[in-house]
Amino acid sequence: MDRLSAAGRRALDEAGHRVGDVEMAFTEWQRMVTTEDPRLWTDDPGCGQAGCCSDPAELRATVERGLSVLPARDRRAFAAAVAALDARARVLRSAALQRLAEDA
Numbered sequence: 082m083d084r085l086s087a088a089g090r091r092a093l094d095e096a097g098h099r100v101g102d103v104e105m106a107f108t109e110w111q112r113m114v115t116t117e118d119p120r121l122w123t124d125d126p127g128c129g130q131a132g133c134c135s136d137p138a139e140l141r142a143t144v145e146r147g148l149s150v151l152p153a154r155d156r157r158a159f160a161a162a163v164a165a166l167d168a169r170a171r172v173l174r175s176a177a178l179q180r181l182a183e184d185a
């Protein structure tokens with residue numbers, strides 16, 4: 082998100098998305114993926130506190146809403162970072178499902 086230009090920040094603001102909310106959602110989504118948070122593949126809601134046990138689907142949706150309003154250059158850079166996390170999340174999920182199938 083530090084890659085966002087002033088124009089990108091303005092676009093988020095104008096679309097009614099708080100830059101801080103999108104940034105927080107991205108940072109939190111990144112944290113969940115890099116720490117292999119089990120809530121990426123279970124339905125465990127945790128404590129439900131944003132910043133501790135945020136809903137991964139909600140975080141990802143907030144990131145997507147941010148992406149959709151960014152100017153092309155910002156969107157490309159941000160989308161690349163998000164795509165890398167998505168790919169990692171998919172690997173983690175399928176590995177977890179594999180483990181569950183083997184344990185069954």
Ligand SMILES: [Zn+2]
Nearest residue numbers: 127128133134
């Ligand atoms: Zn929690």
